[in-house]
Amino acid sequence: ATSHEHTRTGMSKASLKQAYIDNLFYIQGRFREVATPHDLYMAAAFTVRDRMLERWVKSAQVYKSSxxxxxxxxxxxxxxxxHLANNLVNLGIAEVAQRAGEELDLDFKAILEEEExxxxxxxxxxxxxxxxxxxxxxxxxxxxxxxxxxxxxxxxxxxxxxxxxxxxxxxxxxxxxxxxxxxxxxxxxxxxxxxxxxxxxxxxxxxxxxxxxxxxxxxxxxxxxxxxxxxxxxxxxxxxxxxxxxxxxxxxxxxxxxxxxxxxxxxxxxxxxxxxxxxxxxxxxxxxxxxxxxxxxxxxxxxxxxxxxxxxxxxxxxxxxxxxxxxxxxxxxxxxxxxxxxxxxxxxxxxxxxxxxxxxxxxxxxxxxxxxxxxxxxxxxxxxxxxxxxxxxxxxxxxxxxxxxxxxxxxxxxxxxxxxxxxxxxxxxxxxxxxxxxxxxxxxxxxxxxxxxxxxxxxxxxxxxxxxTNGVTPRRFIVVSNPRLAELITEVCGHDRWIRDLDSLRELEAHADDPKLQARWREVKTAAKRDLAVWLKRHAGVLLDPQTMMFDIQAKRLHEYKRQHLNVLHIIRVYQRLKQNPNLGMVPRAFIFGGKAAPGYYMAKLMIKLINAVAEVINNDPQVNGYIRVAFMPDFNVKNGQRLYPAADLSEQISLAGKEASGTGNMKFSMNGALTVGTLDGANIEIREEVGAENFFLFGMTAEEVRRKQDEGYRPWDYYHGDQELKSDIDLIASGLFSHGDTNLFRPLTEHLIHQDPFMVLADYRAYLECQDRISTVYDRPAEWDRMSILNVARMGKFSSDRSIREYAERIWSIEPQPLGA
Ligand code: 26V
Missing domain, CATH: 3.40.50.2000 (Glycogen Phosphorylase B;)
Structure with a gap:
């Protein structure tokens, strides 16, 4: 078939190679010898785009005539x-394109990285x-x-x-x-x-x-x-x-x-x-x-x-x-x-x-x-x-x-x-x-x-x-971003149907206790952590150990209701414990954050500064930095998100109950084998229902309890004075330790917590710490952790956006599929 395949639409390796060289010449006007990385990317993009257009025109025709x-x-x-990697996957030519690229001596990864x-x-x-x-x-x-x-x-x-x-x-x-x-x-x-x-x-x-x-x-x-x-x-x-x-x-x-x-x-x-x-x-x-x-x-x-x-x-x-x-x-x-x-x-x-x-x-x-x-x-x-x-x-x-x-x-x-x-x-x-x-x-x-x-x-x-209930696409958030995991799943299930029928991931359940699968599961996770560690070293200047450290990640817009500062208080607590007892045998952790703050949202920007300030002190303190490190990933966006989700051991979903409408990052992490520490908020509730309460780390007030506490008159001051450790964590921020002695820098944040705390960080602090301690205990037992991780992935079928769209189609839109063959 390949010899007379059209070079503009053919899907064989030979067609793809020929098309690529043609596009490099006729679109970018370049020979290989002088092509820039951008030229190489454009030639790839046009090669893929050509293959999309025929299907597109056909769809439009069918939709119109029917x-x-x-x-x-x-x-x-x-x-x-x-777009590039996703379109390759959706066209079903990711592997053949990669091989074509190799034969042309192209750096496939570098081409993908080139896209803005x-x-x-x-x-x-x-x-x-x-x-x-x-x-x-x-x-x-x-x-x-x-x-x-x-x-x-x-x-x-x-x-x-x-x-x-x-x-x-x-x-x-x-x-x-x-x-x-x-x-x-x-x-x-x-x-x-x-x-x-x-x-x-x-x-x-x-x-x-x-x-x-x-x-x-x-x-x-x-x-x-x-x-x-x-x-x-x-x-x-x-x-x-x-x-x-x-x-x-x-x-x-x-x-x-x-x-x-x-x-x-x-x-x-x-x-x-x-x-x-x-x-x-x-x-x-x-x-x-x-x-x-x-x-x-x-x-x-x-x-x-x-x-x-x-x-x-x-x-x-x-x-x-x-x-x-x-x-x-x-x-x-x-x-x-x-x-x-x-x-x-x-x-x-x-x-x-x-x-x-x-x-x-x-x-x-x-x-x-x-x-x-x-x-x-x-x-x-x-x-x-x-x-x-x-x-x-x-x-x-x-x-x-x-x-x-x-x-x-x-x-x-x-x-x-x-x-x-x-x-x-x-x-x-x-x-x-x-x-x-x-x-x-x-x-x-x-x-x-x-x-x-x-x-x-x-x-x-x-x-x-x-x-x-919201969903996310397993194409981008598993297949494209975590190819190692996708391959392992396909091998264990014996098919790749799960990519369109995420419920069939249930087939993994039967293997959750299999030590051989667990070992490979762990290898896949560690490889992703290694990739992320390399990136973070380069772009955040922080060295993390993917082999020994639990990767604990919170990535989302910065907002008080999402409570990144609750996470920071936990980090400070662990830091103080380590300082008091340097021989404390603890599970090493990398605390990783990512997210943008609205340019006009002062408190959110101050939270970013606080995270980086805490990172600076901890990462440079030889007494603790063998156990804990803190990294802030700059410019969290879709591309960088795809580096984070596969590498997480623990996913932080810690908004005040009733405030996060759904969350979708929670789904992306869990689909990639992270366990969730979360409140009963948004879709966390349904994730926990699906994966099983025993495979989810729950803490904090319910939305109902939040409402009651608000009605009674919430007084964060009482929590501050009623909990020695909480007080000392907040006081440490106020002391200037993280701001080179400047006791004013973080004052707006600490004062706001002690006196207003509209998102009840203080009320959930103790429950959060206790939950984090349980998490460390379980992480120390790899067989248990891996089993939970496998079960999380196996039971995430509900959170495919395909399911959400089918529900809209049936219950809200009254619209039927119009099947068109690939
Ligand atoms: C907008 C504004 C504008 C003014 C100041 C405060 C504020 C806070 C949030 C927003 C964004 C609202 C829209 C939004 O992005 N909602 C998110 O939608 C996701 C998809 O349904 C859902 O998963 C998130 O929970 C929800 O926050």
Whole structure:
């Protein structure tokens, strides 16, 4: 077959080699002798991309001719991670490509390392969207992911003198081989101005929006491969540009500089991703971004529908749109506007279509993270949408009044407008009222939604509330990131079906006590720890011993509710114990952290400084550094995450119960054989249920106990004075030991703990220490530890994002797979 295989699509080793050399020459214009590492990467990327396009076009054809129902995932963030290795795996050519590379004398690993990842997201929410895109294609659901093509993604983090320093992320600097620009797929997006009410030719009341600014959104398409199937879905990201006509008009008037200025202003809209937790997050530009990508996406959906199926009455049968948090919630008003103002649909019909189209996923209960926009800003930027939201609200509140006679307090609580202190639009309420289904992202979180945040809405329409527990893709987070483990699993199971059917990992259970498997399991883990140790030596300057040390890892955004400082207090406790008794025979541990802090979140940045300050003292103290070391991995992102998950013995999931909606890092660690030390929060609860309580290290208060303690009046001061060791750990920070005698540096942190402690670090401290001691005891018994580790992997099937997507498809979207052969 190989001799007449097409060099652009052939999957044989010979075709791949020929294609690679061709691409190096015809795309990069290079011979091997003079090619840079970047040239070598680009040639590989194009060789893989060529092989994706045929399947992509075929999928699009089949989807179009079968008029397949389609999911539109609306998300302001996609944290995709590097494409090359993942696409090789999903195409099923990872091994043959590696061999082709070897025969060409290429450094395969170095080529993979060369790729800069698109960091178009902050953390959990953006990475979830990326995992869901992978699973939608793999379980063969027609889907389009809509979002923003940020020119600058999440900032790069460097550590200077222990502090986080942000550098702008210039991921597009060397070009992006995975995207295809579609200059002809572009839509106008309007801002500002005023509305005019008039009657059309049929004497129907209509509204026209006269904006004072129009920009355009241009589509950039990235194909998303399913694993082991022919289905390829579409990720369509919008880039903001000045409209040609606007540009041209101004130019004709002779205002050349004005025209250039308008261009810059338009392009600003898709310039940069906003970090979470940012005080600047309430800014006008962010609302402009949200409306920008939503408007382009809804216009695109309407265009696609009119091109294929036809009448707008059936729009909701063709499409279901999932709102990834409230960031795209303005879509509810935008679809209403387009249907009524542009397509002359009546309010009642437009509303029926809108409510049948949208579904909303909530990702957080933290009050400070719930989006509201000032009515004044809306009026200035989106005057027509404000009218529509007022009308939605008026009709909705009338329903509430009829249902709950005389309960005006309830009416005020449920209103889309928060009237207390400066009127603001509650985007979560808009999303709920405009959707047919609402879901949380783990069982506990979904319950808390029903009993707290959206209690009134739940009482009114309980059938619309669901849970879909998050999942992660085993392709990227096992096969790509941990090939040694993947190979071992495949050998033990005797098949690689587990990659698409993660439940079949259960077959490992039967071997959990097998000493031979345990030994190999341990080798795989140690090899991954060695890889990480090499990387950390180079990039963090810390030497860790993969052979003797337990790798204890906490990697996630820095946030007080995630309680990295609880972890630090444990480290300080162990340090003090060792100082008091240098001959204490203890299990050596490497405490490893990774994570970014929002640039404006002072306390989170101080936590990074504290971790690095503690690391400096401990790593340089010869009395203890044979037993404990501390490392902070700079620039935790998808690529670096893939170095951490395989290397962890222990996964830290220690948020205050009730605060972490789900967590997904918890799943990635456990799937790679780490044991979890965790609270009963988010998906930890379900992980523990699956792997078995005896294979999970549980500590801390329940969400219920947290609530009770808060109601009683929590006094961290009492804990501080009631626990000698706790006091001495906090006092050691305050003493200046970790700050070269500066007793002020960490004061904001220690004082906050002693006097406020909103996330109850002090209340859970003792339970955490006791749990950590149990962990050390078990780690000392390798057979027991390895057995637990194997059982963790064996029982993680539930946490494949394939399962999550199947649940969405069946219970929320009512959509069937469209199988396409590979
Ligand atoms: C945003 C903000 C903005 C303002 C200040 C505080 C704050 C805190 C958090 C956020 C992010 C909320 C959205 C998010 O990323 N949620 C995460 O979603 C994951 C996927 O469902 C889930 O696993 C995490 O538990 C949840 O925190």
């Amino acid at each position: 008029r397949a129902r389609t999911v539109c995932y609306l998300s302001a963030e996609y944290l995709l991670g590097p 990842e698109p960091g178009l997201g902050n953390g959990g929410l953006g990475r979830l969207a990326a995992c869901y895109m992978d699973s939608l294609a793999t379980v063969q659901i027609p889907a389009i992911g809509y979002g923003i093509r940020y020119e600058f993604g999440i900032f790069d983090q460097i550590i200077e003198d222990g502090w986080q320093v942000e550098r702008s992320d210039t991921w597009l600097r060397n070009g992006n081989p995975w995207e295809i620009p579609r200059p002809k797929i572009s839509f106008p997006v309007m801002y500002g101005g005023h509305t005019e009410h008039y009657r059309d030719q049929a004497e129907r009341p209509r509204v026209r929006w006269i904006p004072d600014m129009v920009i355009s959104g241009v589509a950039y398409d990235t194909p998303v491969l399913g694993y082991g199937v022919g289905n390829v879905n579409l990720l369509r990201l919008w880039k903001a540009e000045a409209t040609e006509s606007f540009d041209f008009q101004t130019f004709n008037v002779g205002d050349y500089y004005g025209a250039v200025h308008a261009k810059i202003e338009a392009e600003t809209i898709s310039k940069v991703l906003y970090p979470n937790d940012d005080p600047e997050a309430g800014k006008e530009l962010r609302l402009k971004q949200q409306y920008f990508f939503v408007s382009c996406s809804i216009q695109d959906m309407i265009r696609l529908h009119l091109n294929t199926v036809g009448p707008l009455e059936t729009f909701h049968e063709k499409f279901v749109a999932q709102l990834n948090d409230t960031h795209p919630a303005i879509a509810v008003a935008e679809l209403m506007r387009l249907l009524m103002d542009d397509h002359a649909v009546t309010w009642d019909d437009a509303w029926a279509t809108t409510r049948a189209t949208f579904c909303y996923t909530n990702h957080t209960l933290l009050p400070e993270a719930l989006e509201t926009w000032s009515v004044a800003l809306f009026e200035r930027l989106l005057p027509r949408h404000l009218e529509i939201i007022y009308e939605i609200n008026r009709r909705f509140l009338d329903e509430v009044r009829v249902r709950y006679l005389g309960d005006e307090e309830r009416v005020a609580r449920m209103s889309l407008i928060d009237e207390a202190g400066g009127r603001r639009i509650r985007m979560a309420h808009l999303a709920v009222v405009g959707s047919r289904a609402v879901n949380g992202v783990a069982a506990l979180h979904s319950e808390l939604i029903k009993t707290t945040l959206l209690k009134d809405f739940y009482e009114m329409a309980p059938e619309r509330f669901h849970n879909v």
